[in-house]
Amino acid sequence: MPRAIQEAKSEVSIANALEAALKLFSSQGFRATSMRQIASASGLSVGNLYHHFTNKEAIFQQLIEQYWEYILDPQLRLNTIFSKAEFPDDLEEMATAIEEVVEACAPYILLVYVDVIEFEGRHVRAFYEGMADRFEEAYGDRFRQRRQAGEFGDVNPMVAVMVATRWLFYFFTVEKCFGVPMHLGMSPQKAVSEFMKLLRYGLEPRSAQAAGSPN
Amino acid sequence: MPRAIQEAKSEVSIANALEAALKLFSSQGFRATSMRQIASASGLSVGNLYHHFTNKEAIFQQLIEQYWEYILDPQLRLNTIFSKAEFPDDLEEMATAIEEVVEACAPYILLVYVDVIEFEGRHVRAFYEGMADRFEEAYGDRFRQRRQAGEFGDVNPMVAVMVATRWLFYFFTVEKCFGVPMHLGMSPQKAVSEFMKLLRYGLEPRSAQAAGSPN
DNA sequence: TAAAGCAAACTGAACGTTCGGTCGGTATTC
DNA sequence: GAATACCGACCGAACGTTCAGTTTGCTTTA
Numbered sequence: 066m067p068r069a070i071q072e073a074k075s076e077v078s079i080a081n082a083l084e085a086a087l088k089l090f091s092s093q094g095f096r097a098t099s100m101r102q103i104a105s106a107s108g109l110s111v112g113n114l115y116h117h118f119t120n121k122e123a124i125f126q127q128l129i130e131q132y133w134e135y136i137l138d139p140q141l142r143l144n145t146i147f148s149k150a151e152f153p154d155d156l157e158e159m160a161t162a163i164e165e166v167v168e169a170c171a172p173y174i175l176l177v178y179v180d181v182i183e184f185e186g187r188h189v190r191a192f193y194e195g196m197a198d199r200f201e202e203a204y205g206d207r208f209r210q211r212r213q214a215g216e217f218g219d220v221n222p223m224v225a226v227m228v229a230t231r232w233l234f235y236f237f238t239v240e241k242c243f244g245v246p247m248h249l250g251m252s253p254q255k256a257v258s259e260f261m262k263l264l265r266y267g268l269e270p271r272s273a274q275a276a277g278s279p280n
Numbered sequence: 281m282p283r284a285i286q287e288a289k290s291e292v293s294i295a296n297a298l299e300a301a302l303k304l305f306s307s308q309g310f311r312a313t314s315m316r317q318i319a320s321a322s323g324l325s326v327g328n329l330y331h332h333f334t335n336k337e338a339i340f341q342q343l344i345e346q347y348w349e350y351i352l353d354p355q356l357r358l359n360t361i362f363s364k365a366e367f368p369d370d371l372e373e374m375a376t377a378i379e380e381v382v383e384a385c386a387p388y389i390l391l392v393y394v395d396v397i398e399f400e401g402r403h404v405r406a407f408y409e410g411m412a413d414r415f416e417e418a419y420g421d422r423f424r425q426r427r428q429a430g431e432f433g434d435v436n437p438m439v440a441v442m443v444a445t446r447w448l449f450y451f452f453t454v455e456k457c458f459g460v461p462m463h464l465g466m467s468p469q470k471a472v473s474e475f476m477k478l479l480r481y482g483l484e485p486r487s488a489q490a491a492g493s494p495n
Numbered sequence: 496t497a498a499a500g501c502a503a504a505c506t507g508a509a510c511g512t513t514c515g516g517t518c519g520g521t522a523t524t525c
Numbered sequence: 526g527a528a529t530a531c532c533g534a535c536c537g538a539a540c541g542t543t544c545a546g547t548t549t550g551c552t553t554t555a
Contacts, residue, residue, distance in 0.1 A: 075504065094398045096312035100541060113505045115542070153483045178393045181458050183309045190460065197465025218485040224474035225483055227464050232443070235450050243396050245405065249442050250412025259439035267482025268368045268440055270433040293530080315515060325532045330516065332530090 079117050081107040083131070086124045091172035095125055095183045129180065129188045132173035136166070136192075150207040152226045156261045160233055164253075167237035175242050200227055229264055233257070294332050296322040298346070301339045306387035310340055310398045344395065344403045347388035351381070365422040367441045371476045375448055379468075382452035390457050415442055444479055448472070 085107035089098040100121055104111045118124050138144065143162040146155055167174060180188045200223065208222045240246050240253055249256045300322035304313040315336055319326045333339050353359065358377040361370055382389060395403045415438060423437045455461050455468055464471045 078504080091397075092400070094309050094311055094394075096309055097398055099539075101539085110506050111542085112507065112544080116504065121541070175397060179309075179397055182306075182390060182394055182397065183312055185307070186459050193454070193458070193460040193463050196463060201465065215485065217483060219481055220478050220483055221474045222483065224464065224466075224471065225478050228447070228475055228478060231450070232447055235446070239408070243408070244401050245408040248408050248411060249439065250416065251439075256439065259436045260443055263435050263440050263443060263482070264478065265482050265484050266434055267478070267480050268432060268435055268437065269480050270430065271486060314513075316513085326516085327518080327533065328531050336515070 075117070078107075078109055078113065082109055082114060082117065083124065083128060087128050087172050087176070090125060090128065090179055091175035094179050095121070125176075125180075126188060128173070128176055132170060132176065133192060135170065135173070141166070147203045150204050152204065152222065153229070153265060156229065156264065159229065160257050160261065163230065163233040164237050167234065167241055171242045174238055197227070200230075225264065232260065236260070293322075293324055293328065297324055297329060297332065298339065298343060302343050302387050302391070305340060305343065305394055306390035309394055310336075340391075340395075341403060343388065343391055347385060347391065348407060350385065350388070356381070362418045365419050367419065367437065368444070368480060371444065371479065374444065375472050375476065378445065378448040379452050382449065382456055386457045389453055412442070415445075440479065447475065451475070 082103060086098070086103045089102055089106060100111055100114055103109075103124070104114050107114075114124075118127070135141070139148070143159070143166055146158055146162055149155065152159070177189050180186055186193075204223060204226055208217075211217065212222065236249075236256065237253070239248050246253075251259075297318060301313070301318045304317055304321060315326055315329055318324075318339070319329050322329075333342070350356070354363070358374070358381055361373055361377055364370065367374070392404050395401055401408075419438060419441055423432075426432065427437065451464075451471065452468070454463055462468075466474075
C-alpha cells in the first residue's frame with residue numbers, strides 16, 4: 066500500500082474519533098463522556114485513541130478548533146454576506162445563512178456551552194472576545210460612509226448588525242439545539258420575519274408617508 | 281431542643297447542601313461534580329446527604345425548582361413590570377430588572393445550560409415551552425386594545441416584547457455568566473441603550489418630524 | 496523477488512483512583 | 526424508647542491513562 070493511503074487510513078481513524086466525540090460531548094458533556102464510549106462509537110480501541118490524541122481534553126480542543134475554522138472560513142456564505150457590508154438590506158439572506166450555520170454546526174454550538182460550563186469558557190473565550198473587532202473590520206468603514214450619507218437614523222448600525230446576528234444565532238440555537246421549537250409561540254419563519262420588521266421599522270409608529278402598508 | 285429548632289437545624293443542612301451544589305453544578309457541570317465535593321463543601325457527610333436527598337439528580341431537580349419559583353414569583357420586580365403591560369414605555373425599567381435577575385440568578389441560569397447539555401433539557405423544557413403562553417397572558421389583551429388604538433405600527437408588539445426580554449436575558453447572561461464582558465465591544469449600559477433605541481426607532485431613517493433629535 | 500528491518504497503527508488487560516450509593520451504627524432530641 | 530440527624534467505612538463499577546505487545550505495510554537489503 067502506498068504511503069499516501071496509509072496516511073489516509075489513520076486520518077480516517079482520527080476523523081471517526083472526532084466525529085464520535087463530537088456527538089457524545091455535545092449530548093452528554095465532557096466529563097460525562099468516557100474514552101471507552103468514544104472508542105467504541107468510533108470503532109477504535111482505547112489505546113489507539115491515546116495513540117492519536119494526548120488525552121481527552123485534546124480531543125475536545127481539536128473539535129473547538131474545527132468549529133472555529135468553519136465559522137471563520139471566508140468561503141462560508143455568512144461571511145461573504147458580512148464582507149459585502151450591505152446590512153440591513155440583506156437581512157433576509159443573513160437570517161437564512163445563520164440558520165444554515167446553526168443547522169450545520171448544531172453539535173459544535175452545544176460544545177461552546179459545554180466549554181462555558183466545564184472549562185469556564187477557556188477554549189472559546191478568545192473567539193467571543195474578538196467578535197466586536199471582527200464586526201468593526203467588516204462593517205466599520207462602510208457604516209461610517211453610509212451614516213454620513215444619512216442612510217441611518219439615530220440608530221447605531223454597528224450595534225444593530227451585532228444584535229441582529231447574535232439574536233438570530235441565539236434564536237436558531239434554542240430552536241434547533243436546545244430542543245424547544247416554536248419557543249416564541251410561532252413558526253421560525255414568522256418569528257424571524259417579525260424580528261426583521263422590528264429591526265427595520267421599530268416600535269414607535271411612523272407617520273403616514275413612511276414605507277410599508279398597514280395590515 | 282424544641283422541635284421547631286431541630287427542624288430548622290436540618291433545614292439549614294439542606295440549604296447548605298443546595299447552596300454548595302448550586303455553586304459546584306454551575307461551575308463544573310452535573311456529572312463532573314461528585315457527592316463528596318458537595319458534602320465537604322457544605323460541611324455534611326456523604327451519608328447525611330443521602331439522608332436528605334434520594335440521589336444526586338434530586339439535588340439538581342430541587343435547584344431547578346428553586347429557580348422556577350424565583351422567576352415566576354409575582355413579587356419579582358420584573359413580573360410586576362410585566363403585569364403592568366406598559367411595554368415599550370418601560371423598556372428601561374425592564375432592562376434593569378432583567379439585569380437584576382441575571383445578577384441574582386447567575387448560577388441558576390448556568391444550571392439551565394447544564395440541563396440542556398447533560399439532561400437534554402429535561403428539567404427546563406416545560407418552562408421554555410410555556411413562555412409564549414405566559415407572555416400572551418400578560419400582554420395579549422392590552423396589546424390588542426392598544427393596537428386598535430393605533431399605538432403600534434406594522435410591528436407585532438408581542439414579538440417585540442419577547443425579543444426584548446429574551447435578548448436582554450441573553451445579553452446579560454453572556455456578560456455575567458459566560459465571563460465575556462463587553463462582548464459587543466462597548467459597556468453594557470451603552471449596548472443596552474443602543475439596543476433600546478433600535479427597538480423603538482428601527483434602522484430605516486424616519487422623516488423629519490419624527491421624534492428624537494439627530495446626533 | 497524474497498527476506499529482513501522498521502516505524503506507525505493498533506490492541507486490550509491492568510493500574511490506581513474516584514465514582515454514586517449503601518449501611519451499620521452513634522448522637523441528639525422528644 | 527422512638528424517631529430523626531448524622532457519620533464514615535465500605536461496595537462494585539467505571540473512570541482516565543498506561544503499556545507491553547501484536548499487526549500492518551512500506552523500505553531496504555541480499
